[in-house]
Amino acid sequence: DSGVTQTPKHLITATGQRVTLRCSPRSGDLSVYWYQQSLDQGLQFLIHYYNGEERAKGNILERFSAQQFPDLHSELNLSSLELGDSALYFCASSSRQGADSPLHFGNGTRLTVT
Amino acid sequence: AQSVSQHNHHVILSEAASLELGCNYSYGGTVNLFWYVQYPGQHLQLLLKYFSGDPLVKGIKGFEAEFIKSKFSFNLRKPSVQWSDTAEYFCAVNASYGGATNKLIFGTGTLLAVQP
Numbered sequence: 001d002s003g004v005t006q007t008p009k010h011l012i013t014a015t016g017q018r019v020t021l022r023c024s025p026r027s028g029d030l031s032v033y034w035y036q037q038s039l040d041q042g043l044q045f046l047i048h049y050y051n052g053e054e055r056a057k058g059n060i061l062e063r064f065s066a067q068q069f070p071d072l073h074s075e076l077n078l079s080s081l082e083l084g085d086s087a088l089y090f091c092a093s094s095s096r097q098g099a100d101s102p103l104h105f106g107n108g109t110r111l112t113v114t
Numbered sequence: 115a116q117s118v119s120q121h122n123h124h125v126i127l128s129e130a131a132s133l134e135l136g137c138n139y140s141y142g143g144t145v146n147l148f149w150y151v152q153y154p155g156q157h158l159q160l161l162l163k164y165f166s167g168d169p170l171v172k173g174i175k176g177f178e179a180e181f182i183k184s185k186f187s188f189n190l191r192k193p194s195v196q197w198s199d200t201a202e203y204f205c206a207v208n209a210s211y212g213g214a215t216n217k218l219i220f221g222t223g224t225l226l227a228v229q230p
Binding site for chain 1: 159160222
């Protein structure tokens with residue numbers, strides 16, 4: 001167990017809908033990262049938050065947004081869902097923001113868009 | 115743009131065979147390199163990392179990797195694999211300037227199946 005909790009584990013929804021994925025980092029970790037894993041794109045970095053502030057952004061679609069709350073949990077919001085958004089979404093946390101701070105991954109949320 | 119290539123997509127070995135998984139990255143500056151493993155149904159776990167110093171890095175479970183700067187490579191090795199090494203292996207690089215983030219660029223992964 002990595003200590004990173006992601007909910008829900010599975011999500012099935014229809015095209016055009018909006019969903020929210022939740023991540024609780026390890027106790028004391030200030031950084032949260034979001035990744036998308038799909039068959040055609042592999043593991044893609046989406047966004048990084050540190051102590052509530054956005055630190056880095058990857059190829060995150062405008063339909064997607066994220067935030068980190070004062071209690072350090074994070075949410076990834078996906079809207080106007082398309083079939084191609086079906087993927088495994090991972091959250092990872094680390095104690096600091098730099099490269100010397102290892103990432104600890106959650107088990108992911110599997111999103112299926114029908 | 116930075117990228118990571120893993121040339122072996124699917125590898126099948128017998129127990130006790132030696133393993134080498136290739137990883138090449140494209141970035142001319144200072145990089146931090148990682149290998150992660152994902153066992154079936156589990157989360158990604160860090161196997162080993164390279165920041166600086168000795169280019170031969172030892173990780174958990176008997177794995178090691180060698181950083182060859184001139185070849186932009188960071189290959190993963192294990193002298194004798196076990197059935198329990200069956201998993202997907204990901205090479206990753208952090209090439210963020212200034213070190214303000216540990217965003218990782220991952221390779222596409224190598225699925226290793228070890229036959230007993």
